[in-house]
Structures are given as C-alpha cells and as structure tokens.
Amino acid sequence: TVVILDFGGKYAQMVARRVREAQVYCELLSYKTPWEEILQRQPKAIILSGGPSGIFTDNAPACDERVFNGDVPILAIGYGMQLMVKSLGKDIKPGSKREIGPADLLVDIDQGLFQGMGRKMTVFMDSGDLPASLPEGFEVLAHTQKTPFAAIGNGKNLYGVQFHPEESHTQCGREILNNFLFGIAGCSGTWSTRAFIQEQIKLIKDKVADKKAICALSGGVDSSVAALLVHKAIGDNLTCIFVDHGLLRKNEAENVIKTFKDKFHMNLIAVDASKRFLSKLKGVTDPEKKRKIIGEEFIRVFEEEAAKLGKVNFLVQGTVYPDVIESVNPIGGAVKSHHNVGGLPEDLEFELIEPLRELFKDEVRKIGLELGLPEELVYRQPFPGPGLAVRVLGEVTEDKLSILREADFIVTDEIKKAGLYKELWQAFAILPNIQSVGVSADRRTYTHTIAVRAIVSEDGMTGEWARLPHDLLDSISTRITSEVEGVNRVVYDITPKPPSTIEWE
C-alpha cells in the first residue's frame, strides 16, 4: 500500500489516480491520521499531497511529525514539502509571489527521481512560501528560474517537489511518480482489475455465505457494477430492486430490465411506482421539496419490497471512492448537499456490502467492462437520482414528462451520432415550463420551449458549456420542433457552472 496524506483540495485525489494508474494500490488518509494508524497499513511509501493552505495561515494543517523520522520513503508535494522542511527544523520564508502554472524545470541531478528524463522539462509549479535553507543531508535536485529549491531530496528516503507531478501539464509527471514508486520505494505494479474482481468475489462469498443480500439498482454505472460483482459471488442469493419512479428517460426502465434480467439472469424485482410518485408530486413546485418527496417515497417503496423477501442480512451499495472521500473531507465542510435517491438511510437493519468503496470511477468502468456490462451502460453520463423531476421546472405532470422524454432522447441521439457523447460530462434537455408564440404551416402556435444543456467537466463541481458545432445544434433543434408535439422553440444554455448549476433545479 502507498498512503497518500490528504491536505485538502483536489490534489490528493489526482495523485491517487496517478498511483492507481501505475497499478499500485493506494489509500487516501486525512493528514491528521496518527503515525500508528498509518503504520497499520504497512506503507511502502507515503505521499504528502499539496494543498490549498499556506504554512503561515492560522491552524495550518500539519501531519504527525514521525512521518519524517522513520525510514518509509516520502514524496512531499507542494505544501507537503514546506511542511517537511519545517518539521526537519528549517525555516520557511514567506514568498512575495506564488509561482503557479507552467515553468521550465532544470534538473540538477538526473538520477533517482529524475532518472532517465533529460535535463529540462515543463512542470506545473505551485510554490509560494519557500525554504530559507535545506535540512541537513538534503540537496537540490532541480530548480526553476524563480524557485531555487523546486525539487529536493536527501538521497535516502525523503523527497520534496514544489510542482505537481500529478498534473497533466507536468511533462514527465508520470515518470517522476513512477521513479519514486518503483525506483525509490520499490513498489510493484501488480494491482489490476482482474485480481480485484477475484479478490472481491472471494471476500463477498465468505462474508455472505448462504445468507441473503439486496441491492437498490438504479441502472447507473456504480450500482450496476456493484450488483453484478455481488451476483458473480452469490448468484441468486442477491435480489436487486429496481424502483421505476416514472421520472426516467425514454426506454430506460426497459433497458435496465433487459440487461439484468435477460442478459445476466439476475434476480430482479422491477417495481413500476410511477403513479405513486406522480401523485405525491402533484401540485409541488419547489425543487427541494420535490427532491425530498422523491427521496422519501423511494425509501418507502424499497422497504416495502424488501420486507416481502423475508430475512435479508446484507445491503449492496455502489459507493465509490470519491463518495467516501467527500464524506471525510479532511478540511471539513460538506462538498455535496444533493440528496441522492438510492441513498438509503443508515438505520436500515442491514450490514453493508460496498465492493467499489476503494475505486475511482474509471476503475469502476474497467471492472464493469471486464464483467461484461454493455459499453452503453458503462459509459453512461451521470443522471440525477430525482431524474426528470428536476428537469421539468415547476409542477411535474405526465404530459410534461412525456414531452421532455422525447426531446431528451433526440438530444442524446444526435450527440451520440456526432461522436461527442463520451466527451461530455452531461448533455440533456430541460422543460422550463415556458410557452411562447410560434408559427407552423401558417398557423400561430403557443407551445413549450425546450432548453438544451451540454456540459464539459471533470467532476461536476465546476463546468463549461460545451461549444457544440452549430450544425449539431441545428439538427437537434430541427428534430425536436418537428418530432416532438407541443414544442415550437429550442434554446441552448450558454452559462458555465458557476454561476449556474448543471441542473436547472
């Protein structure tokens, strides 16, 4: 195991992804984790992530000092390097300017960390406050014009860099990380998806034995892969419950049923609860109220179905690593306030099985493909738990849903045909509940407007509106106004997040 100490921001996650890409297993721990707990993981190496904090801010985060006094190989990045230098007894002097962004790195010692990659490269710098001098035994491995100590090391186990090797803009970033992992720390790159599947199947088999498990299957990537993996382990002792709340996209429910029942022969209970949800949503216009109603009703339907199964001991959930990290954000503060439908309350009397808890999304996708899940499902764009209810603005009715469903289908279809589906974080239609005047065959019409939203994003936290080709927008608009009855106008949303959110509600 490689332990990554997380100093906040998105840096640590990125480092973890790079380490996993090198087929090395790693775990993210809060920077506060005591040395004893770190040691329990028997780390082959420890990486200190950069972080948004400065060493001079109040309550600047600091890890257990024993990290620097043992003989575990350490790579301290950005803020982590300042902390290491300070812990080893040297002063950091406040920098007047932070050097952030690409810079030319000149390598002074092209061995160890910089083995085999030439003397000059572009790196993504992030240095503000700088060491006044180096701790004993350390030497400069590389510098930039502005930053004399851009990379340092003690020739034994301690290394520090003032740039981000995990950043895609850092040339040779992977090689530098790999030199640290394989050359310096002696890790072996043997962590693989296939081995993971075998290991999980065995663990789940041992855990469940001949008891029963259930899973709330949504048709999204995470719950699908989790269900499939558990099914491989325990077969018919797993029952999946698929609640169709009537707020799904065109053909979605049929596809889920086809995939899991017909293709994988899983025990699937599909509940068509659309009437129930729609009647609960009648007259409700407030977005948060809609979310709450849908969340609660979902749990009710799920519990009713689960109760019919008799004694069930385990609940399978598609929790993935970013969910876990978000819920233990080291700097504190909730990142996400979304109520995720399918997120069940914690007081249900089940023991949890979360086979994907340690995986990133791209790893979950690889496992899905390996398990034979159709590509279409594996590469599905995210879809909110409350479904189309947050895309029909205001009151949700069957008529509005049906207009939106058709329009949304066309948006997806055209985007897929243009080969852009995988490149976009999300692309979908919204029914803003506005009617406007139009003309059709010389007759005045007064019907709905459809808004189209397409977003480019890494993680949904921020996003740009996609610069879709005009011809593509044109075919979307032409098809929607001609094929979907009740729509005479199509608009394209050109706001990034922030200030807008991705969804309209």
Ligand code: XMP
């Ligand atoms: P926003 O609209 O907040 O969306 O920019 C960010 C991401 O979260 C999804 N989203 C939701 N997912 N339940 C969910 O499970 C929700 O209530 C919800 N609201 C938004 C949204 O689709 C985007 O990917």
